[in-house]
Amino acid sequence: MIAATQGHRLMALLSVRDLSVAFETRDGLVRAVNDVTFSLDAGKVLALLGESGSGKSVTLRAILGLHPAVRTRVSGEVLLKGRDVNRLDEAARERLRGGVVSMVFQEPMTALDPVYTIGEQIVETLVQHRGLDRRGASRRARELLDLVQVPSPERCLASYPHEISGGMRQRAMIAIALACDPELLLADEPTTALDVTVQAQILWLLRDLQQRLGLAVIFVTHDLGVAAEIADAAAVMYAGRIVEQAPIRDLFRRPAHPYTEGLMQATVRRGQKGRALVPIPGAPPNLIALPAGCAFAPRCPRAYDACLATLPSFHPVAAGHAARCHLVA
Amino acid sequence: MSPGNGAPPLLEVRGLRKHFPLRGGVFQRTHAWVRAVDGVSFDVYPTETLGIVGESGCGKSTLARLILRLIEPDAGTVRFGGEDVRAATPPRMKRLRRDMQLVFQDPYASLNPRLTIEDAVAFSLIVHGTPRAEARDRARALLGRVGLDPRLYGRRYAHELSGGQRQRVNIARALVLDPKLLVLDEPVSALDKSVQAQVLNLLQDLKAERALTYVFISHDLNVIEYVSGRVLVMYLGEVVETGTADALAQSPKHPYTQALFASAPSLDPDHRMERPPLAGDPPNPIDPPSGCRFRTRCAFAMPRCAQAPPTLLAVGARHEVACYLYEAEATVAAPAC
Ligand SMILES: Nc1ncnc2c1ncn2[C@@H]1O[C@H](COP(=O)(O)OP(=O)(O)OP(=O)(O)O)[C@@H](O)[C@H]1O
Ligand SMILES: Nc1ncnc2c1ncn2[C@@H]1O[C@H](COP(=O)(O)OP(=O)(O)O)[C@@H](O)[C@H]1O
Ligand code: SF4
Ligand code: SF4
Ligand SMILES: [Mg+2]
Ligand SMILES: [Mg+2]
Numbered sequence: 001m002i003a004a005t006q007g008h009r010l011m012a013l014l015s016v017r018d019l020s021v022a023f024e025t026r027d028g029l030v031r032a033v034n035d036v037t038f039s040l041d042a043g044k045v046l047a048l049l050g051e052s053g054s055g056k057s058v059t060l061r062a063i064l065g066l067h068p069a070v071r072t073r074v075s076g077e078v079l080l081k082g083r084d085v086n087r088l089d090e091a092a093r094e095r096l097r098g099g100v101v102s103m104v105f106q107e108p109m110t111a112l113d114p115v116y117t118i119g120e121q122i123v124e125t126l127v128q129h130r131g132l133d134r135r136g137a138s139r140r141a142r143e144l145l146d147l148v149q150v151p152s153p154e155r156c157l158a159s160y161p162h163e164i165s166g167g168m169r170q171r172a173m174i175a176i177a178l179a180c181d182p183e184l185l186l187a188d189e190p191t192t193a194l195d196v197t198v199q200a201q202i203l204w205l206l207r208d209l210q211q212r213l214g215l216a217v218i219f220v221t222h223d224l225g226v227a228a229e230i231a232d233a234a235a236v237m238y239a240g241r242i243v244e245q246a247p248i249r250d251l252f253r254r255p256a257h258p259y260t261e262g263l264m265q266a267t268v269r270r271g272q273k274g275r276a277l278v279p280i281p282g283a284p285p286n287l288i289a290l291p292a293g294c295a296f297a298p299r300c301p302r303a304y305d306a307c308l309a310t311l312p313s314f315h316p317v318a319a320g321h322a323a324r325c326h327l328v329a
Numbered sequence: 330m331s332p333g334n335g336a337p338p339l340l341e342v343r344g345l346r347k348h349f350p351l352r353g354g355v356f357q358r359t360h361a362w363v364r365a366v367d368g369v370s371f372d373v374y375p376t377e378t379l380g381i382v383g384e385s386g387c388g389k390s391t392l393a394r395l396i397l398r399l400i401e402p403d404a405g406t407v408r409f410g411g412e413d414v415r416a417a418t419p420p421r422m423k424r425l426r427r428d429m430q431l432v433f434q435d436p437y438a439s440l441n442p443r444l445t446i447e448d449a450v451a452f453s454l455i456v457h458g459t460p461r462a463e464a465r466d467r468a469r470a471l472l473g474r475v476g477l478d479p480r481l482y483g484r485r486y487a488h489e490l491s492g493g494q495r496q497r498v499n500i501a502r503a504l505v506l507d508p509k510l511l512v513l514d515e516p517v518s519a520l521d522k523s524v525q526a527q528v529l530n531l532l533q534d535l536k537a538e539r540a541l542t543y544v545f546i547s548h549d550l551n552v553i554e555y556v557s558g559r560v561l562v563m564y565l566g567e568v569v570e571t572g573t574a575d576a577l578a579q580s581p582k583h584p585y586t587q588a589l590f591a592s593a594p595s596l597d598p599d600h601r602m603e604r605p606p607l608a609g610d611p612p613n614p615i616d617p618p619s620g621c622r623f624r625t626r627c628a629f630a631m632p633r634c635a636q637a638p639p640t641l642l643a644v645g646a647r648h649e650v651a652c653y654l655y656e657a658e659a660t661v662a663a664p665a666c
Contacts, residue, residue, distance in 0.1 A: 051521040051522070051523065052521055151608075151609070165610035166385075166610060167609070167610040168610065195384040195385050195548065195610070195611065196384070196548065196549075196550070196589060196592045196593055197384065197588055197589065197592045197605075197606065197607040197611075198384075198610055199592070200591075200592035200594075200602060200605040200606060200607070201605040201607070201608065203594075203602070203605075204602060204604060204605045207601075222521065222522070223522075223594070224522070224596055225593070225594025225595065225596045226594055228594060228595065228596050228597060228598045228601070229594050229595075229598075229601050229602060231598075248598045249598050249599065252596070252597065252598055262523060263522060263523060265526075266522050266523045266525070266526035267522050267526075267596070268525070268526070268529070268549075268551045268552050268555050269551060269596055270551055270554060270578065270593070271578070272551075272554075272555055273554060273555055273574065273575075276530060276533075277526035277529055277530055277555075278526065279523055279524070279525075279526035279527040279530060280523035280524075280526075280527075281527070283491045283493060283494070283524065
């Protein structure tokens with residue numbers, strides 16, 4: 001699943017090592033992603049969990065090599081099937097995006113082209129990336145909509161994005177992402193903008209597709225509940241760093257990092273009525289002026305001297321479970 | 330807390346309706362109506378929290394604006410402390426505006442970017458005739474109470490604050506006139522979970538301290554169950570079920586309420602959802618289904634569900650549901666509430 005060992009990395013579908021992304025802005029250097037290391041095997045689902053601004057989307061875009069070169073500093077390695085995405089030329093990257101890996105976004109309305117029908121957009125993807133002729137592509141487009149369980153595929157194919165509901169748009173988006181038979185799906189909060197009853201459908205669909213097609217998925221979410229529904233393992237991000245990695249059950253049963261623990265306690269659950277919530281005090285740090293030590297220290301109930309002085313490194317907790325905290329050492 | 334203690338309701342809403350015209354074409358003619366709120370009735374008693382839950386577009390925000398008379402209803406009445414809000418003369422309306430305040434979801438859009446937060450909070454006091462210096466002192470005290478040290482934050486502008494801090498400013502601003510009722514429209518939905526808990530705790534504390542009454546709107550069932558004494562479940566502009574938060578959590582009756590509860594993630598990797606409780610999206614409120622509006626997604630729909638809309642019937646103490654499945658169970662019609 002998530003392996004920190006060198007030997008395992010050779011087999012991983014995706015291996016990210018010391019990935020850092022910083023943006024040059026007028027106010028200073030925004031250190032959005034810092035030394036992120038993880039790997040993902042074929043057919044597994046990793047939840048990238050964290051609050052807004054923690055660096056989830058920037059990490060995902062770096063995996064696709066989508067960050068523009070201007071005013072952006074990207075360092076580290078992103079090995080996709082053994083090839084470093086950052087060392088490929090744009091044409092080769094484009095081939096990766098059209099084949100091995102695709103992406104699903106939070107707001108399909110911004111990712112879909114408003115002036116083409118859903119059918120035209122799927123067919124275009126298939127013609128470009130799969131080299132199908134129009135007839136073959138049309139047939140395949142219809143199959144793809146069946147695959148994502150669109151109730152009336154013909155009507156959906158003929159519709160423009162604004163003519164269908166939010167849930168249907170997200171299904172269409174997933175169909176496009178699956179058009180090129182990817183091995184890795186990067187999903188950035190694909191259910192966040194949806195109503196809860198529709199979210200349940202899309203989560204269930206993604207889980208079903210993932211299992212049937214043997215997809216590897218990185219599922220970005222800020223929602224612990226969503227991660228619990230879909231992931232095999234999770235990486236929790238805080239201020240651009242992964243602070244804890246664990247198999248999903250371990251994360252919920254034995255969170256090791258005080259931030260993860262804090263998140264679990266702050267989340268409103270069923271049957272909690274009458275008991276005060278335990279919030280995490282304060283707010284995340286400014287990424288332009290990250291503290292020297294642990295970035296969580298100003299909010300951490302257990303912080304001590306060492307936390308302010310030195311950055312904690314990753315310490316193993318159990319098999320596949322590690323946390324970046326001095327207390328775990 | 331309960332209507333049982335004899336106090337009359339603080340807020341009485343009867344038969345509220347608001348349909349928005351959709352205009353289009355060269356002549357901007359109305360070609361359809363959005364049935365945003367369609368015959369909604371409920372009471373809110375002093376110091377209780379009434380939760381309103383439902384999916385996007387079901388009419389929650391429209392209802393909030395109708396209660397505060399920020400928009401005029403097509404039909405129906407709102408009474409506050411026994412007084413008909415629609416009939417209120419301008420001076421009365423000014424008074425009522427002090428007593429009823431609204432807190433919005435988007436803490437950024439609702440703050441004036443050109444005012445320091447201290448001035449933003451003091452603003453309505455000044456409008457209502459409080460001398461400037463006194464208004465500022467009271468604003469600073471209130472900022473302190475909502476957790477923003479006025480010495481550190483008082484002179485900042487909204488864009489210099491985090492989302493959670495902005496929501497605190499909004500809450501301070503809503504409280505500065507000492508209202509009796511706060512209508513909170515998704516007050517924590519835009520916030521991260523860790524900050525959401527801070528704001529929920531603050532709201533609970535303020536409510537106890539100041540004997541406030543809340544109408545709390547959210548699409549998050551967990552949050553609604555946590556804060557509310559009583560809950561109203563809305564679907565496409567109508568109330569489909571109402572009852573105590575406990576009754577709804579323990580035995581939700583309406584197929585839609587049941588599906589809402591079943592759709593919420595369990596937060597337990599060992600108890601994942603086995604299948605999605607509902608198929609399809611909520612239909613468009615422009616052309617809602619005939620009869621029971623939920624019938625296009627309901628697993629129990631019968632032919633008669635398409636013919637006439639079911640009415641709210643009591644199925645327990647202060648528990649009402651609008652669904653034909655419960656007709657036989659329904660007890661004697663309870664007094665309106
Ligand atoms: N001024 C308006 N003109 C036309 N339609 C409107 C107007 N205001 C609201 N609506 C429509 O009325 C319906 C109810 O809207 P409302 O904002 O009350 O929903 P809501 O329950 O608050 O949804 P959300 O959970 O997304 O906030 C929606 O279909 C909305 O698009
Ligand atoms: N192009 C950019 N220029 C400057 N800052 C950026 C840019 N893109 C993202 N950021 C910043 O990087 C941080 C991480 O962003 P992001 O990965 O989008 O967070 P999230 O975890 O919510 O997906 C945020 O502080 C964001 O404002
Ligand atoms: S390193 Fe220190 S401050 Fe950081 S999470 Fe651990 S105990 Fe808290
Ligand atoms: S009235 Fe009919 S369609 Fe409506 S919820 Fe009840 S059974 Fe379902
Ligand atoms: Mg993001
Ligand atoms: Mg709303």
